Amino acid sequence: MNQTIIKYYYGDYGDKEMPSGAGQHSPVANEWPLWEVFIRSKQGLDHKHVGSLHAADARMAIENARDVYTRRQEGVSIWVVESKYIHASNPDDAESFYEPANDKVYRHPTFYDLPDELTHM
Amino acid sequence: MPTTELFLYTLQLADSTLLMGQRHSEWTGHGPVLEQDIAITNIALDYLGQSRNLYQYAASLYNNAPETEKAAMDKYIPRLWKSFQRELQEDDLAFLREEHQFLNVLLTELPRGDWAFTVLKEFFYSAFLMNLYQDLLHSTDNQLAAIGEKSVKEVSYHLRWSSEWVIRLGDGTEESNTRLNNALADIWMFTGELFVPAAYEQIVVQQGVIKDPQLYKEPWQEKVRTIFQQALLDVPTPSWMQHGGKEGRHTEHMGYLLAEMQQLQRTYPNATW
Structure with missing residues (x-):
C-alpha cells in the first residue's frame, strides 16, 4: 500500500512550498513586492530605517509595518517605500568614494582656538 | 439593582471575544504570509485582552453579589470551582465552564476556515463591536464604560484591517472571489443573532446600562453594503437566521473548541506559569 506523506512548511502552501522544487515554485509571480520601513519614535525627530517587509501595495505596507514593527510602541509615524526605488552605492566604489576623505583632517572643526570660558564643547 | 442579568451580559461579551x-x-x-501571521496574532491578543477585562468584571460581580443573587447565577458557575474554596477568578470562568454555560454568539465559535472565512467573520463581528463599544464607553456602568473606551481603539483597527481584506479578496482573482462567496454563504446565517437581545440582555437594556442591540443592525448593514460594493459582492437577501448561542445552545464545533482550549486547566486545575 502506498502512502504519501506531505510535509507542510511555513504557511501551509502545500504544493507551492514542497521541498526540492517538486512544487510549482515561481517566487517572482507569487510574492508581493518588498518594502523598506522607516519609523519615527516618540522622542525622535527623524524616521529611522527599521527593516523591510512584503506587501501588495502601499496601504497594506503601512498596515503590515504597524503590525510588525510597532507592537511595542516603537513609533508614532511610519514611512514605507518600495525597495526597488532605493538606489544604493556600489560596494566596489568604496575606495574611490570614501578613502580620499581619510587624510583631510582639516574638514573636522578641530582647528579653532576656543575661549577658556567655553566648557561644553 | 439586581446584577444577575448584568453578570450574564458581561459573560456573553467575554465569551464571544475569548472565542474570537x-x-x-x-x-x-x-x-x-509572515506579516499577516503577525497581524492576525495581534488581533487575537487584542480579543484575549478584552475578554480578560470582561471576565475579571464578571467574577467581581459574582463575588460581590448577595447570596440570593449568587443562587441565581449558580447555573453559570463552574462546578469544579466550588471545591477550590476561594473567590471566583477570570480563569475559572474561561476554562472550567461547560458548553451550555457559554453564552457567546455562534459566529465566534465557527472553525477558522480558510483566510477568506476568517477575514469575513472578523469583518462582520468587528463592524458590530465597533458600534457596541462606541456606545458602551458612555454606559452608566463605569466598568463597562472603561472596557469600551480601551477596546474601541483596538476594534477600529480590526475593522479597518478586515474591511481591506474583504475588498482585496472580493475584487481580487476568480479564486479569491469564489472563496469569499463560499465563506459568505456559510457565515451569513450566523449574523442575525448579533442584533437579537437575549432575555437577560433585554433587562440590562431596560436598566439603561446598554443600548438595545437591534439599534446596531441598521449601521451594520450600511457598513456591509459599503464594503461589499467595493468588494464586488452581493449582500444576501434576508433569510433565516440561526440563534441560540446567547442562551447556551451551541453548534457541533463548540465541544471540540472547548476540549482544546480548556484541556490544560481541566487536567491541572489552578496551574500557573
Missing part, C-alpha cells in the same frame, strides 16, 4: 481570540490564534504560525 481563540479561533484567530489558530493561525499563529500558519498565516498566509
Whole structure:
C-alpha cells in the first residue's frame, strides 16, 4: 500500500512550498513586492530605517509595518517605500568614494582656538 | 439593582471575544504570509485582552453579589470551582465552564476556515463591536464604560484591517472571489443573532446600562453594503437566521473548541506559569 506523506512548511502552501522544487515554485509571480520601513519614535525627530517587509501595495505596507514593527510602541509615524526605488552605492566604489576623505583632517572643526570660558564643547 | 442579568451580559461579551481570540490564534504560525501571521496574532491578543477585562468584571460581580443573587447565577458557575474554596477568578470562568454555560454568539465559535472565512467573520463581528463599544464607553456602568473606551481603539483597527481584506479578496482573482462567496454563504446565517437581545440582555437594556442591540443592525448593514460594493459582492437577501448561542445552545464545533482550549486547566486545575 502506498502512502504519501506531505510535509507542510511555513504557511501551509502545500504544493507551492514542497521541498526540492517538486512544487510549482515561481517566487517572482507569487510574492508581493518588498518594502523598506522607516519609523519615527516618540522622542525622535527623524524616521529611522527599521527593516523591510512584503506587501501588495502601499496601504497594506503601512498596515503590515504597524503590525510588525510597532507592537511595542516603537513609533508614532511610519514611512514605507518600495525597495526597488532605493538606489544604493556600489560596494566596489568604496575606495574611490570614501578613502580620499581619510587624510583631510582639516574638514573636522578641530582647528579653532576656543575661549577658556567655553566648557561644553 | 439586581446584577444577575448584568453578570450574564458581561459573560456573553467575554465569551464571544475569548472565542474570537481563540479561533484567530489558530493561525499563529500558519498565516498566509509572515506579516499577516503577525497581524492576525495581534488581533487575537487584542480579543484575549478584552475578554480578560470582561471576565475579571464578571467574577467581581459574582463575588460581590448577595447570596440570593449568587443562587441565581449558580447555573453559570463552574462546578469544579466550588471545591477550590476561594473567590471566583477570570480563569475559572474561561476554562472550567461547560458548553451550555457559554453564552457567546455562534459566529465566534465557527472553525477558522480558510483566510477568506476568517477575514469575513472578523469583518462582520468587528463592524458590530465597533458600534457596541462606541456606545458602551458612555454606559452608566463605569466598568463597562472603561472596557469600551480601551477596546474601541483596538476594534477600529480590526475593522479597518478586515474591511481591506474583504475588498482585496472580493475584487481580487476568480479564486479569491469564489472563496469569499463560499465563506459568505456559510457565515451569513450566523449574523442575525448579533442584533437579537437575549432575555437577560433585554433587562440590562431596560436598566439603561446598554443600548438595545437591534439599534446596531441598521449601521451594520450600511457598513456591509459599503464594503461589499467595493468588494464586488452581493449582500444576501434576508433569510433565516440561526440563534441560540446567547442562551447556551451551541453548534457541533463548540465541544471540540472547548476540549482544546480548556484541556490544560481541566487536567491541572489552578496551574500557573
